[in-house]
Amino acid sequence: MEKSIVKKIEEIIPKERILKELSDRYSYSYDASFGEYLPDIVLQPASVEEISLLVKLANEYRIPVYPRGSGTSLSGGPLPVYGGMVFDLSQLKEKLVIDKENMIAVASAGIITSEIHKKAEEVGLFYPPDPSSSNVSTIGGNLLENSSGPKGLKYGTTKEYVIGLEVVTPLGEIIRTGGKTVKNVTGFDLTRLIVGSEGLLGIVTEVILRLIPKPQAKKTMLATFSKFIDSGNAVTNVLAAGILPAAMEFMDNACIRAVEHYKPSGLPVEADALVIFEIDGHPLAIEEEIEKCRVICNKNGATSVKIAANDKERDEIWAARKMVSPAITQLGPTKISEDATVPRSKIPEMMECLYAIRDKYNLTLVVFGHAGDGNLHPNIITDKRDIEEMKRVELAVSEIFESAIKLGGTLSGEHGIGILKAPYMELELGHSLELMKSIKQAWDPNNILNPGKMFPQPGQTKVVLT
Amino acid sequence: MSAPEIQRHNELFEKAFSKTNLCIQCGYCLPACPTYQSMGTETASPRGRINLVKMAAEGKIDVTKDMAGPIDLCLGCRACEIACPVNVPYGQILEAAKEIIQKEKPKKTKDHFVHLLLTKGFTNPKFLNLIGDATWLYQKSGLNKLVQKTNAINLVAKPLGFFEKILPPVQKPSKRTKRGEWYKTERECKGKVAFFVGCVTDAMMHETNNNTIKLLNTVGLDVFIPEKQKCCGALHAHQGLLSETKELAKENLDVFKTSGIDYIVNSAGGCGAMLHEYRELLHDEPEWQQKAEAFSKKSVDVSVLLVKYGPLPFKREWNGIITYQPSCHLSNVQGVTEEPRQLLRSIPGANFIEMKDSDSCCASGGIYNLIHYEESSKILASKMENVKNTEATTVVTSNPGCLLQMKHGADKFAKDYKIETSHLVDLLVKLID
Ligand SMILES: Cc1cc2nc3c(=O)[nH]c(=O)nc-3n(C[C@H](O)[C@H](O)[C@H](O)COP(=O)(O)OP(=O)(O)OC[C@H]3O[C@@H](n4cnc5c(N)ncnc54)[C@H](O)[C@@H]3O)c2cc1C
Ligand code: SF4
């Protein structure tokens, strides 16, 4: 980066928060996907004013700006594909206020999500979105990716809880959207537009979140099925019975085997699928509901059903699900984690497609996910050094997306588009992609903020992994 | 790139690349890392360091210019390993990186001094005894008071000055444990253990070693001190002196005969971790592998044996709140977390309170607190806040390095607030006498 520009940056933020060394630049060249792009400089702004001035400077000199939280994105969201500046917002964390009376939380963008969980629970409140990265990822990153986890079915995703924002626009202006009221219909809903925008429409510095009362109790159950289709029927019938579980997580046979191999805990390795049901609410209600779930599972051919009697047994059940990721990484060094999502009723069909793709390309492919909301995580385990296999992976990934869209689904349920799924956007969105581009153009005429993401390059139709 | 440079990159590639590749860059280790917490940059995080080692192995960055700094600032506390969902062997990556750095480093005076001290000093019991004797004399003569008063030493090296102040009184040479001797239990003998006395502990904190023997005897164990035992090699490994570490390990394997002995016991978490890892250290040397395996399997922390063969016959009560700063290497490498706490909870009269983030490193980290005094102080300051919040009157540790660090912390950040520091073993002995 030119000395004269660095000098101007030094007039805005102190030297110790300007990282120029090669080691620092490399340390912000990755996220949890597997892209690698070297930024020219990394900045750690500490206030909205600093960010505003820096973005104005970036516009003046046409330098790309890449906002970054904790870099746990699985789609390449914060990667500086055109160099420029990375803004490390993980240190923007001076504020976290829980307003019990109004049931809201006000947090700086760099606050770690699990901090919000903890602080809210201390006063009997609840912030439901819980991506499995919640101990590491920032609330800002969660918002911009519209993250969620197992509780999406009952409680919705992050966007359901964001009611107000403080944002620096791509031109460097400081604005506020929404507010502290749950009801707000004044003007366009910019809050919703920014949530999930993957850092293309503004840099979020502060968020106002709606909280809800903490459910009094929960009950957890593990059911196994010898036929995948039975597990699908059980899930549908539970919902048809008027029960809305907080979570319905499933794992396929390959996941069960991997977990059992990684840490034996008595899971039936011959089972085609297992589903974890969790019900939360009033203690009396959940007793009744979990019992109904048990009956439904049994009627639908479950081979075993176990309801956790206490916290320890509950943890044991969840341990199986939490072990999936580490267990499957033992199968190979490179894990390509997708999150194609289909309407719930299409899960069995989608599973058939996935297995056909697995066989066609001869790949190690395992599937787990959130049965309740149709959010599947097909994971391909491979070795990125094996170029020939990676070529097959590229084709398989394309087919996964095509299948999801054909079944009325979407490219991403929670991990975002970033660079990895940009090529498929047109496939899903058709002309509305043009409308999205025009919004980006209007907000960010100089294309300063997170360029290279979400929109495909002209003629780009496939992901390139090799 | 020059030919030797390329060779270094290749060597690093051989030693560490495939291990760095195991990292899925999920960041789960970030919240566990004390240097990431205190410095706030990815470069000072485990994920960042692993990536830099990978970049250096791939030849994208320079070992000395780019990788060495961030690696040097790592405490080696290994908390990241515990947090990692896919078991990336961070310790091995760190060691490989240090070894390469050590080879490439232009020898600065300070480094040279450390190097000399480690290779010539810490491997030599005579030298250590000499330091011990000199320190004893120095303390006895009252000279230390004078030095402390005039702050003369601070002018030379401020950090060293702090540690000079908190160094415990060293024992008279004649009172130290004799090597090559058996210390037999007066009770019915339940087992035989060989005692690894540790070089620094042996020279400077001899009392703790005597107390360890006493406690082991009390629970019915015969204790033997092999005469020619050497430094465990941990300090050498941390400095990247791998071949020296291996030499020391082999000498110790020869000295500690594992047959006829139930355990090899130690009371220093850092040394214990090294002994625990001899098997990994020598895994590629077939003729040593088996011996190392047997040795590592038998080596345990004193707390484990005290719980196993206890309970201790307490005669006294301890009043006040006790809190515990575990040694990272005891918790994260040896996996011993419950036993010391169990012992503390069993003390009559005492109230054991766990401090917030007790498991995070106190930033003593071998000789980290001497080399990176300022960085270490930042971490120590927040640690002392957590200690104070428990309202403890005693803070107990399980490693001599941590003990010195806590003493220093109490001295520097808790002056207004009187707090005693003690090694677990020393505290327990006071209550059974
Ligand atoms: C092991 C693992 C498990 C995961 N599990 C889940 C899961 O269950 N559910 C789920 O939804 N996701 C999951 N993820 C993905 C990831 O954790 C989420 O996308 C998370 O929200 C990213 O947060 P972050 O702070 O790391 O942001 P980053 O990855 O740093 O950035 C994410 C995006 O947000 C932008 N951004 C970040 N902060 C700001 C800001 N303040 N202003 C403007 N733009 C910003 C970046 O430019 C980027 O586009 C998982 C990831 C991993 C590694
Ligand atoms: S060893 Fe400790 S200081 Fe070093 S990276 Fe791991 S957690 Fe951080």
Ligand code: SF4
């Ligand atoms: S937790 Fe493990 S896999 Fe994840 S970033 Fe840290 S070292 Fe890598």
